[in-house]
Structure formats: C-alpha cells, structure tokens
Amino acid sequence: MATSPKLTDSVKFPAEMDTTKTLFGVGIVGLIASGVGFFLNHEQFFFSYLTSYTFFTSFALAALFLVMIHHITRSSWGTVLLRIPETFSSNIWIWALFFIPVLLGMGTLYSWTDPDYVTGDPIMEGKVPYLNELFFILRQIFYFGVWGWLGYRLHKASVEMDLTKDWGLTTLMRKISAPGILIFSLTLAFASFDWLMSLDAHWFSTMFGVYFFAMSFQALFPLLFLLIIWMQSKGILENTISRGHIYDLGAWFFAFTVFYAYIAFSQFILIYYANIPEATIWYYHRLEGSWAFISYSLIFGRFAIPFLVLLNRDSKHSRKVLIFTSVLVLFMHFIELYWIAMPIMHGHGISISWMDFALIFGLGGIFFGLFFQKLKKHNLVPVNDPKLGESMAKHYHQ
Amino acid sequence: MSKTYEYVHEPELVKGDHNFKSITALVTDINLRPTPAGWYIAFGISNILLLIMLVAIGYLIWEGTGIWGLNTPANWGWAIVNFVWWVGIGHAGTLISAILFLFRQNWRTAINRFAEAMTIFAVMCAGIFPAIHVGRIWVIYWVFPIPNQMAMWPNFSSPLLWDVFAVSTYFTVSLLFWYVGLVPDLATVRDRIKSKVGKVVYGTFALGWRGSNRHWWTYEKAYMILAGLATPLVLSVHSIVSFDFAVSIIPGWHTTIFPPYFVAGAIFSGFAMVLTLMIVCRKIYKLEDIMTIDHMEKMNMILLVTGMMVGFAYLMEVFIAWYSGVEYEKAIFMLRATGPYAWAYWIMITCNVLSPQFFWVKKYRRNVALTFVISIIVNIGMWFERFVIAVTSLSTDFMPSSWGYYSPTIWDVLTYVGTFGLFFTFFLLFLRFLPMVALAEIKNVMPQADPHNYDKNGNFVPPSVDVPEPIRGETDR
Numbered sequence: 001m002a003t004s005p006k007l008t009d010s011v012k013f014p015a016e017m018d019t020t021k022t023l024f025g026v027g028i029v030g031l032i033a034s035g036v037g038f039f040l041n042h043e044q045f046f047f048s049y050l051t052s053y054t055f056f057t058s059f060a061l062a063a064l065f066l067v068m069i070h071h072i073t074r075s076s077w078g079t080v081l082l083r084i085p086e087t088f089s090s091n092i093w094i095w096a097l098f099f100i101p102v103l104l105g106m107g108t109l110y111s112w113t114d115p116d117y118v119t120g121d122p123i124m125e126g127k128v129p130y131l132n133e134l135f136f137i138l139r140q141i142f143y144f145g146v147w148g149w150l151g152y153r154l155h156k157a158s159v160e161m162d163l164t165k166d167w168g169l170t171t172l173m174r175k176i177s178a179p180g181i182l183i184f185s186l187t188l189a190f191a192s193f194d195w196l197m198s199l200d201a202h203w204f205s206t207m208f209g210v211y212f213f214a215m216s217f218q219a220l221f222p223l224l225f226l227l228i229i230w231m232q233s234k235g236i237l238e239n240t241i242s243r244g245h246i247y248d249l250g251a252w253f254f255a256f257t258v259f260y261a262y263i264a265f266s267q268f269i270l271i272y273y274a275n276i277p278e279a280t281i282w283y284y285h286r287l288e289g290s291w292a293f294i295s296y297s298l299i300f301g302r303f304a305i306p307f308l309v310l311l312n313r314d315s316k317h318s319r320k321v322l323i324f325t326s327v328l329v330l331f332m333h334f335i336e337l338y339w340i341a342m343p344i345m346h347g348h349g350i351s352i353s354w355m356d357f358a359l360i361f362g363l364g365g366i367f368f369g370l371f372f373q374k375l376k377k378h379n380l381v382p383v384n385d386p387k388l389g390e391s392m393a394k395h396y397h398q
Numbered sequence: 399m400s401k402t403y404e405y406v407h408e409p410e411l412v413k414g415d416h417n418f419k420s421i422t423a424l425v426t427d428i429n430l431r432p433t434p435a436g437w438y439i440a441f442g443i444s445n446i447l448l449l450i451m452l453v454a455i456g457y458l459i460w461e462g463t464g465i466w467g468l469n470t471p472a473n474w475g476w477a478i479v480n481f482v483w484w485v486g487i488g489h490a491g492t493l494i495s496a497i498l499f500l501f502r503q504n505w506r507t508a509i510n511r512f513a514e515a516m517t518i519f520a521v522m523c524a525g526i527f528p529a530i531h532v533g534r535i536w537v538i539y540w541v542f543p544i545p546n547q548m549a550m551w552p553n554f555s556s557p558l559l560w561d562v563f564a565v566s567t568y569f570t571v572s573l574l575f576w577y578v579g580l581v582p583d584l585a586t587v588r589d590r591i592k593s594k595v596g597k598v599v600y601g602t603f604a605l606g607w608r609g610s611n612r613h614w615w616t617y618e619k620a621y622m623i624l625a626g627l628a629t630p631l632v633l634s635v636h637s638i639v640s641f642d643f644a645v646s647i648i649p650g651w652h653t654t655i656f657p658p659y660f661v662a663g664a665i666f667s668g669f670a671m672v673l674t675l676m677i678v679c680r681k682i683y684k685l686e687d688i689m690t691i692d693h694m695e696k697m698n699m700i701l702l703v704t705g706m707m708v709g710f711a712y713l714m715e716v717f718i719a720w721y722s723g724v725e726y727e728k729a730i731f732m733l734r735a736t737g738p739y740a741w742a743y744w745i746m747i748t749c750n751v752l753s754p755q756f757f758w759v760k761k762y763r764r765n766v767a768l769t770f771v772i773s774i775i776v777n778i779g780m781w782f783e784r785f786v787i788a789v790t791s792l793s794t795d796f797m798p799s800s801w802g803y804y805s806p807t808i809w810d811v812l813t814y815v816g817t818f819g820l821f822f823t824f825f826l827l828f829l830r831f832l833p834m835v836a837l838a839e840i841k842n843v844m845p846q847a848d849p850h851n852y853d854k855n856g857n858f859v860p861p862s863v864d865v866p867e868p869i870r871g872e873t874d875r
Contacts, residue, residue: 169403171405204721251500266654270653270656274646275647276647278722
C-alpha cells in the first residue's frame with residue numbers, strides 16, 4: 001500500500017553473530033553433563049529430562065497455535081513478528097527426536113509400565129488398552145507427525161511467499177490451519193494426558209488438556225518479548241517491530257494470564273470443592289511439605305503479579321517492566337511443570353538436583369540453537385505478505 | 399501441494415453505494431416510519447405468549463413447584479435447563495460487543511447493537527427461572543446478603559448464590575454497555591424525529607449529546623472501560639453456571655472441563671440465536687447492505703469453531719469417564735448414550751457436533767437458507783445439551799432402585815414457551831424504537847471515514863465531487 005511505511009530494517013539476521021554456535025555449545029555441554037548424571041541417578045535424569053522437554057516443547061506448540069490462529073483470523077497486527085513463532089514451530093519435526101529419551105525412560109517415569117503395579121488393580125487393568133507401551137509410542141509418533149508437518153508446512157509456505165510473491169499462499173495457509181487447529185487441540189490434549197497426567201496413573205481431570213494449553217500459551221508471550229527485546233537491543237528489526245506491536249503482545253500476555261488463572265483455578269476449585277479422594281489426591285500431594293510453597297507461589301508468580309503489572313497501560317510499553325514480568329512468568333512456567341512432574345518422584349518435598357539445571361541448558365541450548373539456525377536462513381519478516389503494510393502501520397494507539 | 403490458490407481479498411464491510419447520510423437514513427427510517435402492520439401482528443403474538451407465561455407463573459406461585467414435572471431423583475428439570483439455555487444465549491452478545499471490540503474485529507459493528515439487545519432480553523428470561531424455582535418467591539430477597547435481625551445469611555459457599563451475583567452483575571454491565579453505545583445514535587434519532595414527544599423522549603435518553611469532540615472522547619473511554627469489564631463476565635457468568643453442576647459429586651456433573659465447556663457452548667448457542675434473528679431482520683428491514691453475507695459467513699465460522707469446542711468437551715468427558723475407571727462415571731455416560739434418555743443424547747450430538755460441519759464449505763457458509771436452518775438446529779441441540787446434563791445425571795443416579803423417569807408437565811412447557819413471549823415483546827419494542835445498528839460505529843468502518851483518498855491498490859484518487867458528510871453532520875447544531 002502506498003500509505004504504508006516501508007521496511008527500513010535489514011530483514012537478514014546479522015551473519016557475524018554466532019548465536020547458533022554458542023547455543024549449540026551450551027546445549028552439548030549441558031547434555032553431556034546430564035548424560036553423566038544418567039549413570040549416577042537415572043530416575044532423576046528422566047524426571048528432569050521430562051520437565052525440561054515439556055518446558056521447551058510447550059513453546060513450540062504454543063507458537064504453532066499462534067501461527068494457525070494468525071492465519072485463520074487473517075490477522076494483521078502480528079505479521080511483522082510472525083516469522084518468530086513460525087520458526088519455532090517449523091522445528092518440531094527435528095525436536096521430536098529429543099523425545100526418544102522419554103520413550104527410553106518410560107519404564108522409570110510411568111508407573112503404568114510396571115506389570116506388578118497394574119496387575120491386581122482393577123482400575124489400572126481397565127486402563128491397559130490406552131496406557132500400554134506400544135500404543136503410547138504410536139501416539140507420540142502421530143502427535144509429532146501432525147505437529148511437525150503443520151509447523152514445517154506453514155513455515156515453508158510463508159518462506160515461499162517471500163520469494164514468489166504469491167499471495168494465494170495465504171489461502172493455502174488458511175486451508176491448512178483450519179483443520180490444523182482442530183487436530184492440534186485434540187493431539188495436544190492427549191499428549192498432555194500422556195506426558196504429564198499419566199505420571200500419576202490413577203489421577204484424571206477432563207480439564208488437563210486445556211490446562212496444559214493455557215499454561216503453554218501464556219508462557220509463549222514472555223518468550224517472544226524477551227527474544228524481541230534482545231534482538232532489538234542488537235539492532236535487529238528496530239524500526240519494524242514498533243511500540244504498537246509490543247503493546248499488542250502485552251495485551252495478549254495479559255489476556256492469557258487471566259485465561260491461565262481461570263483454567264488453573266477452575267480445575268483446582270472443582271476438585272477441592274467436591275472433595276472426592278481419587279481426584280483431590282493430586283493436589284493433596286502438591287499441598288504437602290515444601291511442594292505447598294510452590295503451590296502458593298504460583299498464585300502470585302503466575303497470576304497476581306503479572307496481572308497487576310500488565311493491567312497498567314504504561315507497563316505494556318515499558319521494556320524494563322516487560323522484561324521483569326517475562327522472566328518471572330517463564331520461571332514460573334518451568335516451576336509449574338516441575339511441580340506437576342516431580343512430586344511423583346520426590347513425594348516428600350522439593351529436591352533440587354543439578355541435573356535440572358544441566359538439562360535446562362542442554363535442551364534449551366539445542367532448542368534455541370535450532371531456532372536461530374533456521375531464523376538465520378530466511379528473512380526475519382514475511383516481506384511479501386499482503387498484510388505487512390497494514391501490520392507495520394500500527395500506531396501507538398492501536 | 400502444487401495446486402495454486404487465489405488470494406482472497408477482504409470483503410468490504412458495507413455493501414452498496416452508501417455514504418454516511420444514506421446509512422443514517424437506512425437505519426433510522428425504520429424507527430421514524432409509521433409502524434408496519436406486520437409488526438403489530440408479531441407483537442400481538444408475543445404478547446399472547448407473554449400472557450401465557452404470566453399465567454403459568456401465577457399458577458406456579460399459587461400452587462407451588464408441584465405443578466412441574468419434578469420428581470425425587472430428578473429435582474432439577476426444565477426450569478434449570480431453560481435458565482442455562484437463556485443465559486447461554488446472552489453470551490454471544492457480550493462476546494460480539496466486548497471481546498470482538500478488544501480484538502478490533504470491525505465486522506462486529508453491523509451486529510453488535512442487535513446482539514447486545516438480545517443479551518439483555520435473554521438474561522431477563524433466564525433470571526425468571528431460578529427466581530420462581532425457589533418456591534416461596536415472596537422471600538426471594540433472601541438471596542441477597544441483606545443485614546437482618548434474624549442474623550440469617552445466604553449460603554456463601556453455594557454456587558447458586560454466586561449465580562445471583564454473577565448474573566446480576568452481568569445484566570447490569572450489559573445494560574450499561576448497551577446504553578452507552580446507544581447514546582450517539584439516540585441523538586441522531588432525536589435530531590431526525592418530527593414529533594415533539596419523540597424529541598423530548600429521545601432527547602432525554604441522549605443525555606444532551608451534541609457530538610462534540612469532548613463528548614466523543616469521553617464516550618470512547620467509557621466504551622473501552624465497559625468492554626474491558628464485560629470481557630471477563632463472558633467467561634465468569636457461564637463458568638459459575640457450570641459450577642452449579644460441577645461442584646457436586648454427581649457423576650456426569652463433577653468434571654473439571656465444565657467451565658470452559660459451558661462458556662464455549664454458550665457462545666455457540668448465542669451466535670446461533672443472533673444468526674436466526676439477523677437473517678430474519680436483515681430481510682424484513684432491508685439491511686442486506688449492512689448485515690451482509692460476509693458477516694454471516696464469519697459468524698458461521700464462529701459457529702463451527704465453538705461447535706467443535708463443544709464436541710471436544712464431549713469427547714474429553716467420555717474419554718476421561720472411561721479412563722478414570724470410576725464405576726459411576728462410566729455408567730452415566732453409557733446410560734446417556736444408551737439409556738432412557740439416549741434419544742436426547744443423540745439429538746444433542748447430531749445438532750451440536752454434526753450439523754455445524756456443513757460450514758467447513760464456503761458455499762454453505764454463504765447460504766442463507768441453510769444457515770437459518772442450522773442456527774435453529776443448534777439452539778435445539780444446545781437446549782438438549784443442558785437437558786442431558788441436568789436430567790440424565792439425576793434420574794439415573796447411584797442406586798438403580800431410586801431411578802425415575804422425568805417428564806415435564808404442561809406447565810413446564812407453557813412457562814418455557816411463554817419466555818419467548820417476553821423475549822420477543824422486548825425485542826420487537828427494540829426493533830421499533832431504537833436504531834438496531836450502531837450507526838456511529840458502522841460509519842467508522844466505512845471507507846469514507848478513512849480520509850486518505852487512496853484506492854484498494856494504494857493509488858491516490860482525488861476526492862469525488864460528492865464529499866461525504868462528516869459524522870457530526872446529523873447531530874451538530
């Protein structure tokens with residue numbers, strides 16, 4: 001559009017920055033260190049691994065959801081920063097390989113794999129058609145296949161549009177995203193049952209899939225903030241991603257902070273209020289000993305503080321405030337996953353292991369290494385997107 | 399994937415060759431013209447239904463809830479089903495007016511006024527049911543925590559009481575939001591109406607609106623704040639309605655997905671109701687240029703999305719009931735699908751999950767007749783959803799020896815049918831006396847409001863001779 005501002009920034013990631021190498025380096029060191037840990041305490045290794053793995057995967061999945069929502073609603077606000085979530089979700093098919101350790105550790109992680117645990121327990125015996133190793137593995141292949149394909153294909157189409165200027169590709173992306181969201185929501189729900197809910201094989205909650213989604217989606221926005229703020233501090237896309245976009249991201253962050261709290265609280269209050277032992281046991285364990293400390297800190301760290309901070313209009317424009325809130329929520333996101341998974345192993349209370357940290361660096365290094373590797377290869381902005389002009393024209397008020 | 403696709407341009411929100419003046423005329427002439435005969439007929443029918451409702455309620459108060467079909471396992475019946483159904487319908491109005499406003503979905507401007515009116519009247523219909531269900535309606539004020547010398551307080555830990563607060567807050571905020579949005583348009587009618595009485599009445603409600611810069615500034619601030627307040631209410635009201643069921647330990651009721659599932663269902667049925675009403679009104683009042691097929695298509699997409707959300711919740715419920723291994727949970731879902739109320743369950747599945755599937759296809763989304771039929775089917779389905787939830791879980795509870803079959807009496811039916819009388823009486827009054835499209839807002843999304851004089855491809859086009867009138871043209875003196 002003639003009225004729209006022109007792209008003035010370079011859309012290439014600066015070649016001289018060796019972010020990828022550094023990150024892969026950190027990742028490999030972290031993984032080697034935790035590999036040593038595997039021989040020292042393999043149970044701790046697998047639990048730490050699962051926690052870190054779900055932590056990073058949740059970003060890729062939330063990013064995939066954001067991309068699909070962007071396409072089916074024909075949004076324009078986020079076009080300038082679309083390449084970032086696209087790149088995250090385009091790597092899911094490679095990232096899936098890092099799920100293999102979880103499959104190898106199935107026998108350690110999931111009590112339902114133990115025949116002694118299952119036999120004689122009528123409830124567990126009833127679950128065998130769903131909770132068995134083979135079906136579990138097949139399901140994971142299906143989930144990662146679906147997500148991997150969606151992420152890869154949407155990224156590919158978007159990159160293709162950079163080269164061909166074929167606006168028809170937006171129609172294609174919409175046609176992929178519409179059924180994509182449907183199958184995404186189903187696979188995500190069942191994946192969360194498999195990865196996290198079945199750790200406590202007796203426990204169940206119909207909300208769990210939505211809960212995992214709400215957590216992941218809330219945590220995506222702080223990640224995007226930190227990335228964008230860091231990139232802009234290096235002079236990348238300084239004039240393209242404006243205050244208006246940052247503000248919009250802040251509004252999403254705020255909205256999904258409330259949504260997360262709504263879902264998490266609803267799940268808690270319904271179980272607490274009805275007070276049926278087989279349902280309350282899950283929270284009972286997490287309100288015992290030092291786990292209770294995490295339970296209460298989630299209320300403040302993941303809801304009350306970000307809610308109050310982001311409620312203010314000015315704080316959605318202030319980079320300092322956003323960095324603080326983002327770091328807090330990302331930290332709490334990890335803590336919440338830790339609090340879901342770890343009490344299975346450490347029933348008595350929080351027991352921090354050095355492997356928790358090693359695996360955050362290990363998997364995180366690889367995850368972000370893959371991200372930057374891919375980000376470097378392509379334009380940082382979908383340069384020929386029909387909505388780009390509209391997106392860049394975002395003013396302060398919008 | 400070598401197939402190539404066409405780029406689809408965004409449709410214009412207002413069709414036809416309109417300017418601000420013609421839009422004002424199109425909408426407000428409906429209020430200014432003499433009342434058409436058809437309106438009197440519709441109003442008469444609505445009044446008769448309203449009268450039926452009053453009689454049914456009068457008899458209920460005289461005789462007690464024994465006149466309904468409630469029995470001992472099924473202590474909740476049609477009244478609760480109707481309550482949840484009507485409250486649910488209201489949600490689409492708030493979603494359209496508040497949430498879509500915050501998401502800057504400009505297409506909402508064609509239908510928001512209309513949908514908000516629907517919200518308010520639907521909540522009024524809903525409020526009747528729990529109020530008359532208490533039996534002794536003359537002490538209904540006991541639900542409010544009013545200090546009294548008997549030191550008697552409502553049960554604060556009951557979601558039924560939370561409902562009182564949730565629904566009354568919702569009603570208040572919706573009413574305010576609707577009214578604030580109406581103010582500039584009331585002023586437009588005030589300026590155009592010929593009759594003296596009309597001028598005074600519209601003038602009073604227009605609160606002295608002159609369309610000054612300061613008025614608009616205040617108005618937009620107020621509108622924004624009310625939108626922000628109304629947004630959490632979309633979620634909270636139906637979540638608390640779902641708590642009425644979900645905090646209990648009744649199998650089929652106690653399930654954690656209930657809050658978001660109820661909200662999705664509410665938006666689903668509400669959009670269906672907006673579609674039903676919109677399709678009729680745009681035809682009768684010739685508003686096809688404003689409430690276009692593109693609007694209908696977008697709404698059908700929302701219908702599809704929310705329908706799938708409801709389907710997702712059905713699936714989760716059934717799966718987890720099986721997965722949980724809890725005997726009673728498993729039993730209730732088997733009974734729903736195969737037991738005495740299997741017919742209701744399958745009506746629910748067909749109407750809510752299967753019927754919106756048509757809307758995957760663009761051609762069907764843009765088919766007015768099909769949309770009309772499906773919008774009604776969806777509302778039937780959503781009524782049955784609440785029926786299935788409320789009645790099946792109660793009538794076949796833990797002990798087979800205490801099972802019973804619930805069926806409504808004529809008084810249940812008459813009360814329910816009668817609420818349509820209440821709804822349409824108000825709705826027809828709204829159509830007759832208030833501008834049913836948010837004029838000021840729709841003018842904002844027309845190309846004339848964008849004073850850049852560029853065409854679609856971004857080329858400069860000199861302003862035509864027919865310079866559009868400014869928004870304030872009608873109301874400025």
